[in-house]
Amino acid sequence: MLVSALLTSLGINSGLCVLFFILYSILRNQPSNYEVYVPRLLVEGNSKRRSHFNLERLIPSTGWIKRAWKLSEEDILSSSGLDAVVFMRVITFSLRVFSFAGIIGVFVLLPVNCMGTQLHEIDFEDLSNNSLDVFTISNVNSGSKWLWIHFSAVYILTIFVCYLLYHEYKYISSKRIAYFYSSKPQPRQFTILVRGIPVSVGSSVSESVESFFTEFHPTTYLSHMVVRRTSKLRSLINEAKTLYKRLLHLRSEPSQHKYIRIGFFGQKVDLVDHYEKKLEDIEQNLRLEQSDLSLADETRAAFVSFKSRYGAAIAFHIQQSINPIQWITELAPEPDDVYWPFFSSSFMRRWMSKLVVVVACILLTILFLIPVVVVQGLTNLSQLEIWFPFLKSILTITFVSQVITGYLPSLILQLFLKIVPPIMEFLSSIQGYISHSDIEKSACNKVLWFTIWNIFFATVFSGSVLYLVNIFLEPKDIPAKLAVAVPAQFKNVYMPKYETAGKFWPIVHNSMIFSLVLMHAISIGIFTLKKLSIASTLVFPLPVLTLLFNEYCRKRFLPIFIAYPAEVLMKKDKEEANDPAMAEFFDKLVTAYQDPALLPIRYSVNSNSLNSPLISSADV
Incomplete structure (x- = not known):
């Protein structure tokens, strides 16, 4: 890619960035968009719609940027939870790494690269038509002593990133413990999920659970809630929700739009009345289905609650x-985090789903190579002219060639990437996870590895060595091949539905460790190609030390992100032992894990008679 193409891409992206900032600052002030931009403030009553016209709404402002950055960590923690704090720390952590690496790259490595003559001399008078390769390590002469600066940069960056990782892991771990101490009692702290429940002939799953935990956990067992198959109920509820949204839309429309004629000569029908009657029928069918739930609808799984956190932890670990x-x-x-459709699947179906997900991810990764190869072809004008000879005359226009090689590839790649997260989230949802947070963590991991293999490796190889098939037959040559190819706002939004207390941080830590080891492998290949074998040898300890550091962090901090220690649980239990509010909490805990599909819905006008609970705690 030429420097001019890069500058064109930078200019277009900068202009779009400014445009989006302006549009956001205008749209967020429009009353019709309050549900999108400030839904929490509307719910809390801290913001009201202003119906009268105000010219200030149409004038873009930057005040919201300052207000967004003025929020302290304590403000974010109190309003959005620890997950939001961790997310912000991930952003600041990334900015620190990027800034440190950018300073070294621009002010240290770039001048060294420009001083090399491996490719050709840089024509500063015609800088825009220079290839970007002359600014990379490719331009440094083989065997040059200047390469030791790159060697030092690898060590310095590794030490800096590991220091930040240790600091963040330690800090977030301590915040996780502090958040636990300061939080109110949560149902998940007193509850475990039990699966594979054996049932004797003539008894139910509920009776088996009651008998087992009364016998083996007599002092700590509180109650249980058997999970039932409610997929049919869930489909009826979704149908009712869809119909209710249509009703709300119809009621907001003018009266002449609320009628429809049945047939060519039929009478007009009031759609509002029609949908209300249909909604009442659905609710009646739903209630009948709910009342018809039998022992056959029970799954061999149950949520079991205990009188203390320590009691739940003992039952979990033993x-x-x-x-x-x-x-x-x-x-x-x-x-609110439970993914209820999971329980409707049998063991064999869950096992088959996992196999299907693995195959689907592999196929998606392979198929995505097609747009990656096309995108890489766009960055090479000579290759593009071979593929599309009829475009040769257009490609001679400077601005067109700069846009095609500098901006169009990234735009196409980003458009294709937009479809990846929803696909990965869907695949994770059928993989057998019991919570939305586990599904999202799994989807994050899938997107991360997909990005690594398709955006990094595939882009690199497709640009220069994709057609060298023997690279896959000689793994020892991968570092060398890579060495050749590489140089060539929470306050206003919705309340979180669930809180993982920072459990997403280990994903960030692991991805950074992988990135460091990958950098070391590439560095070994680069120094080998540049005939500086001593540097290649001296880099070898770095991946080993990095992996040892990662293992230390896994032993030191990761257990805190899996489960809280007994010391913490018992201390919290003792603090709340004499709290009179705990009696009310335990009363609510008995029904906390009732499937929402078993609860009555209240959409239609005549649904007041449907408000009584369908299944009492004594029935489960």
Whole structure:
């Protein structure tokens, strides 16, 4: 890519960035968009619509940027939870790494690269038509002593990133413990999920759970809630929600739009009345389905609650049965975090789903190579002229060639990438996870690895060595091949539905460790190609030390992100032992994990008679 193409891309992206900032600052002030930009303030009553026209709404301002950055960590923690704090720290962590690496790259490595003569001399009078390769390590002469500066940069960057990782892991771990101490009692802290429940002939799942935990956990067991198959109920509820949204839309329209004629000569029908009657029928069918739930609808899974956090932790960590595939325990998510459709699947179906997801991810990764190869072809004018000879006359126009090689590839790639996260989230949802947060964490990992393999490796190889098939047959040459190719706002939004207390941070840590090791592998290949074998040898300890550092962090901090220690649980239990509010909490805990599909819905006008609970705690 030429410098001029890069500058064109930078100019276009900068202009779009300014345009989007202006549009955001205008649109966020329009009353019709309050549900999008400030829904929390509307719900809390801290913001009201202003119906009268105001010219200031149409004038862009930058005040919202200052207000966004003025929020302290304590403000974010109190309003949006620890997950929001961790997300902001991920952003600041990335900015620190980028800034440090950018300073070294621009003010240290770039001048060294420009001083090289491996490719050709830089024509500063015609800088825009120079290839970007002359600014990379490719331009440094083989065997040059200047390469030791690059070697030092690898060590310095590794040490700096590891220091930041350790600091962040330690800080977020301490915040996780502090957040636990300061938080109110949460249902998930007292509850575990039990699967693989054995049931004897003539008894129900509920009776088996009651008998088992009354016998083996008599002092700590509180209650349980058996999970039922409610996929049919869920489809009826979704249908009712869709119909209710149509009703709300119809009621807001003019009266002449609320009628429809049945047939050519039929009478007009009031759509509002029609949909209300249909909604009442759905609610009646839903209630009948709910009342018809039988023992056959029970799954062999249940949420079991205890009288203390420590009691729940003991039940979670200890194997419950001689048979390890029975009475399997795992930590329960928050009630609002439970992914209920998961429980409707059998063990074999979940196992097959995992296999299908693995195959689907592999196929998606392979298929995505097609747009990656096309995009890489756009960055090479000579290759583009071979593919599309009829465009040769157009490609001779300077501005057109700069846009095509500098901006169009990234635009196309980003458009294709937009479809990846929803696909990965769907694949994760059928993989057998019991919570929305686990699904999102799994989707994050899938997107991360997809990006690494398709955007980094595939882009690199497709640009220069994609057609060298023997690279896959000689893994020892991968660092050398890479060495050749590489140089060539929370306050106003919705309240979080669930809180993981920073459990996403280990994903960031692991991805940075992988990036460091990958950088070391590329550095070894570069120094080998540049005939500086001593530097290649001296880089070898870095990936080893980095992996040892990662193992230390896994032993030191990761257990805190999996489960809270007994010391913390018992201290919290003792603090709340004499709290009179705990009695009310335990009363609510009995029904906290009731499937929402079993609750009555209240959409239609005549739904007041449907407000009584369908299944009492005594029935479960």
